[in-house]
Each structure stands twice: as structure tokens, then as C-alpha cells.
Amino acid sequence: xxxxxxxxxxxxxxxxxxxxxxxxxxxxxxxxxxxxxxxxxxxxxxxxxxxxxxxxxxxxxxxxxxxxxxxxxxxxxxxxxxxxxxxxxxxxxxxxxxxxxxxxxxxxxxxxxxxxxxxxxxxxxxxxxxxxxxxxxxxxxxxxxxxxxxxxxxxxxxxxxxxxxxxxxxxxxxxxxxxxxxxxxxxxxxxxxxxxxxxxxxxxxxxxxxxxxxxxxxxxxxxxxxxxxxxxxxxxxxxxxxxxxxxxxxxxxxxxxxxxxxxxxxxxxxxxxxxxxxxxxxxxxxxxxxxxxxxxxxxxxxxxxxxxxxxxxxxxxxxxxxxxxxxxxxxxxxxxxxxxxxxxxxxxxxxxxxxxxxxxxxxxxxxxxxxxxxxxxxxxxxxxxxxxxxxxxxxxxxxxxxxxxxxxxxxxxxxxxxxxx
Numbered sequence: 001x002x003x004x005x006x007x008x009x010x011x012x013x014x015x016x017x018x019x020x021x022x023x024x025x026x027x028x029x030x031x032x033x034x035x036x037x038x039x040x041x042x043x044x045x046x047x048x049x050x051x052x053x054x055x056x057x058x059x060x061x062x063x064x065x066x067x068x069x070x071x072x073x074x075x076x077x078x079x080x081x082x083x084x085x086x087x088x089x090x091x092x093x094x095x096x097x098x099x100x101x102x103x104x105x106x107x108x109x110x111x112x113x114x115x116x117x118x119x120x121x122x123x124x125x126x127x128x129x130x131x132x133x134x135x136x137x138x139x140x141x142x143x144x145x146x147x148x149x150x151x152x153x154x155x156x157x158x159x160x161x162x163x164x165x166x167x168x169x170x171x172x173x174x175x176x177x178x179x180x181x182x183x184x185x186x187x188x189x190x191x192x193x194x195x196x197x198x199x200x201x202x203x204x205x206x207x208x209x210x211x212x213x214x215x216x217x218x219x220x221x222x223x224x225x226x227x228x229x230x231x232x233x234x235x236x237x238x239x240x241x242x243x244x245x246x247x248x249x250x251x252x253x254x255x256x257x258x259x260x261x262x263x264x265x266x267x268x269x270x271x272x273x274x275x276x277x278x279x280x281x282x283x284x285x286x287x288x289x290x291x292x293x294x295x296x297x298x299x300x301x302x303x304x305x306x307x308x309x310x311x312x313x314x315x316x317x318x319x320x321x322x323x324x325x326x327x328x329x330x331x332x333x334x335x336x337x338x339x340x341x342x343x344x345x346x347x348x349x350x351x352x353x354x355x356x357x358x359x360x361x362x363x364x365x366x367x368x369x370x371x372x373x374x375x376x377x378x379x380x381x382x383x384x385x386x387x388x389x390x391x392x393x394x395x396x397x398x399x400x401x402x403x404x405x406x407x408x409x410x411x412x413x414x415x416x417x418x419x420x421x
Contacts, residue, residue, distance in 0.1 A: 012157060012282055013150035016143050022200055023142045023151060029196025030135070031158035032143050033093075034158055036189025038166025039173070040100060043107070043182035044117060046174060051112045061245025064118045066367045069125035073133075076126075078217040079355025080134040081349055085203040090194060092131035097190035099124045104183035128363075133355035134203075138353070140343045141203060149340040149412065150294075156335050157281040160328075164274040206348040221353030223348075230294060231345060231354065233404030234338045235361045238399060241334065242365030245308045245393035249370040253382035259317055268317070269324055276325030277332035293341040294410030298401050300334040303327075305393030335362075344412035 017024045049058050080088055099120050106116055109328070139151045170182045225232055245255075255266045290296045307327045314320045339358070346354045376385040401408055 014149075014151060014154070015149050016151045016154060019147070020142055023139070024192050024241050025199050026138060026176070026196040027151075027154055027158060029192040029194070030155065031162065033189045033193035034159050034162035035166050036100075036186035038162045039170035039182045040103065042167045042170040044103070044121065047107065047112075047179050048114070048117060051114065051240040057114065060118070061121060062210055062367050063368070064121040065125050066364055067125070068122040069129035070364055072126050073129040073356045073360045074218045074221065074353060076130040077133045077221065077353035078094075079130070080137070080352030080356075081217065081221075082229065083203050083204075085134040085205070085352065086200050087138055088130055088134050088198060089197050092127045092134070093190055093193050093197065093401045095127045096124055096131065097187055097194070099127070100187035101185055103405060104180050104187055107178065107180035109378045111263055129356065129359060132359045133352050134356040135197075136339070136343065136359070137351040138200065138203065140198075140348070144412070145344065147242035148344055150335065152339045152343070153281055154340075156332055157278070160274055160277040160281060160332060164278055166273065166364040193206055205352070217262045218353065221350055221357070224350050225354060225357060228345065229404055229406040230410035231342055233400055233407030234341055234410070235358065236293070236404065237297050237397060237400050237407065238334065238338055238361050239365050240396035241301050241304050241331070242361075242369045244369070244374060244396055245389045246366050246369030247311060247373060247386045247389060248309055249373040250365075250377045252380045253377055254320075254386065257382050258315070265317055269320055272324035273331070276328030278328075279325070280329035281336075290337070291411065293337040293412050294359070296337040297334055297341070298397060300330045300337065301397045301400075302394065303330040303396065304334070305390050305397060307390070308385050308393060309390030312385070312390060313384045338420065340412045341410060345410075396408050 017027065028112070044061055045058055048054075048061055051057075077312055103120055139155070140148055143151045170185075173181050173185065190282070252266055253271050255269065259265045306329055307323050307330065311320060311323045311327075314323060342354060342358050343351065374383065374390065376388065379385075380388065
């Protein structure tokens with residue numbers, strides 16, 4: 001085997017970018033928009049802290065970004081299963097662009113009115129739960145089944161790149177020109193997302209079912225999820241990691257107690273997870289050989305739990321960085337496997353509703369996890385609180401694997417036949 005062949009065997013699979021111009025435009029547009037979104041997240045946190053000097057107010061920005069959307073997430077998914085999803089995404093993306101423009105205006109005008117920031121974040125949360133689930137249904141429609149996992153890996157790669165590069169770029173822009181330009185960059189980045197979606201063909205559900213009421217449509221989606229134990233198990237496994245094992249809220253206290261409270265160390269630790277996720281996706285060639293997505297999910301969750309346990313007792317900065325990078329790698333594999341399994345094994349007529357639940361799990365779990373970590377950290381030393389989270393994660397993953405044996409044998413290739421589990 002030549003050197004080039006060996007390199008290709010370990011690099012990410014770019015086949016969807018070569019074979020599908022529609023997916024390529026969608027991927028590029030989404031990637032640019034994700035980069036802009038992370039810049040806004042950075043700017044909001046910094047603006048709120050500069051205005052109030054209150055970490056509680058900063059914490060409430062996360063709540064405002066998630067909680068309102070949870071109230072509408074299933075309704076948004078149900079709407080996405082009844083209309084042209086392409087048009088729905090265009091409408092929601094345009095609304096998000098307007099909200100980012102409003103954030104730019106208030107920053108340039110130096111209003112510094114907290115309720116305006118929270119109101120905009122709430123509106124963005126609602127628009128996101130309409131946009132994201134419908135957008136997630138595009139990959140299985142644009143790519144053949146054998147390329148769906150590669151497409152999900154490419155999407156996750158773009159997301160991780162945004163998480164790593166966005167805050168750094170935003171920090172430079174904020175220092176040189178002000179926060180208003182961070183928001184402006186985000187608003188402009190939505191143009192790329194709009195173009196990528198605008199060039200898509202119509203995305204009507206393959207089977208448009210019109211239940212007598214929106215509530216009936218929501219309940220139909222929940223009943224399908226209850227019957228599809230492999231999909232339910234995948235979501236429970238993800239929640240085991242995010243709710244029980246996310247240590248971010250404890251990292252500042254860990255750095256203060258163990259490493260002298262140096263801000264550069266905290267920045268290094270917070271960035272390590274994103275870097276680890278980015279690296280494993282760039283070198284994701286071996287991942288394509290995982291035959292059972294369910295086992296991949298359980299394995300990634302177990303690695304995360306063990307890494308969190310090790311983080312809690314690690315005495316060295318360099319070792320903490322390596323552990324957090326390993327956690328980022330495990331999380332990226334988990335996201336790719338979970339999204340591939342869910343999208344492939346959900347009928348197209350229900351993908352909007354199931355994607356809504358999946359989005360809620362992915363967006364709400366980490367917020368609950370940080371809240372849990374903060375509460376435990378108020379009772380225990382930071383290292384002990386982190387290690388306890390790792391132990392609880394491992395126990396929870398073992399329970400999920402035992403209680404939901406369907407997850408252990410789950411494969412995305414089984415497709416629609418798994419809907420009747």
C-alpha cells in the first residue's frame with residue numbers, strides 16, 4: 001500500500017463533497033454559519049459579563065438559549081413533517097439572521113439593556129428548534145445510504161471547527177473593533193447558509209401525513225420513539241454523558257484549586273475538547289469501519305466516562321489537556337454514530353419530529369449537566385465532583401446497555417425495518 005493510500009485510509013471520507021454538489025453547498029453554508037454562531041455566543045457572554053459583572057447573569061444566557069425552545073421543539077418537528085422543509089429552513093434561518101442583526105444594532109448603539117439580550121436569545125432558541133430538526137433531515141435525502149455516515153461526520157467536523165476557531169476569531173475582532181462586529185459577522189454568515197439551502201430541491205416529506213391535530217402528530221412521533229428502542233437507547237446514552245458527565249462548570253474551580261487559578265490554563269482546558277474532536281474527525285478513516293453504530297455509541301460513552309473519572313484525579317495540566325482532548329474525540333464519535341443511526345432508522349415522514357427530540361437531547365443535556373456539576377461542586381471539592389460524575393456516567397452507560405439490548409446490536413443499515421422494534 002502506497003503512502004497516499006495509507007493517508008486516505010485514516011483521513012475523513014470526503015466522498016459526499018465530491019459526488020453531491022447540493023450537499024457540498026449545504027455543508028459549506030452551514031459551516032460558515034456555525035462559525036458565525038460561535039462568535040455570537042462568545043460576544044453575548046462577554047457583553048453580559050462586562051455589563052453586570054455577574055456570573056449568574058452569564059449563566060442565565062445559557063438558560064435563555066435553550067429553555068424557550070424546549071417548549072416548542074416537538075411542535076416545530078411536527079410542522080417540519082407536514083410542509084416543505086426547505087422553505088421552513090429558509091424562513092427560520094432568515095429569522096435567525098434578523099436576530100443577529102438586532103444584536104449588532106444594540107451593541108453598536110451601546111444600549112446595554114439586559115432584557116433585550118435575553119429576549120433575542122429566547123427568540124433565537126425558538127427559531128433554532130424549528131430550523132435544526134428540519135435541516136437534519138436533508139442529509140439522508142441528498143446522499144445514498146452508504147454515504148450518510150460520512151456526511152454526518154463532515155457536518156460534525158464543520159461544527160467542531162467552528163467551536164475551536166469561532167471564539168478565537170471573535171476575541172480578536174472584539175478587542176480590535178468591538179462586540180458589534182462579532183454580531184455583524186454572524187448576521188452576514190447566514191447568507192451562506194441561506195444560499196446553500198436555497199439551491200436545494202424541494203424537501204417535502206416523502207409521505208405527508210396530516211393528523212387531525214398538531215397534538216396528535218406530536219404523540220405519533222413519541223409513540224414511534226417508544227417503539228424504537230434502539231433510538232431511545234441512543235438518546236439515553238447521550239443524556240448519560242451530558243447530564244452526568246459534563247465537567248465544564250467545574251473547570252474554573254479545578255484550575256483555582258489545583259493549578260493556581262491561571263486564566264491561560266483555564267483557556268487551554270476549555271479549548272482542548274474542541275481540538276480533540278476536530279482531530280479525530282479529520283482522522284476519521286477508521287471510524288467508517290465500525291459496523292454497529294449502537295456499539296460505537298456505547299463505547300464512546302464509556303470512554304467519556306472513564307476520561308472524566310481520570311480528569312478528576314489528574315495532578316498535571318498536560319495530562320488534563322490530553323484527557324479533555326480524548327473526551328472531545330469520544331464526543332465527536334458519539335455524535336456521528338447517534339445522528340447516523342437516528343436519521344437512517346427513522347421513516348422520512350417522522351424525521352422532523354424525531355430530529356426535534358434528538359436536537360433537544362443534544363442542546364438541553366449539556367445545560368442540565370452544567371447545572372448538575374455546579375450543584376455537586378458546591379458540596380464537594382472540584383476534583384471529587386468531577387470524578388463522581390465520571391463514575392455516575394459509567395454506571396449509567398452500563399445500565400443503558402443492559403436495559404436496552406437492542407442498542408448493542410443496532411445498525412443504521414437495517415434502516416426502516418427497525419421501526420417496528
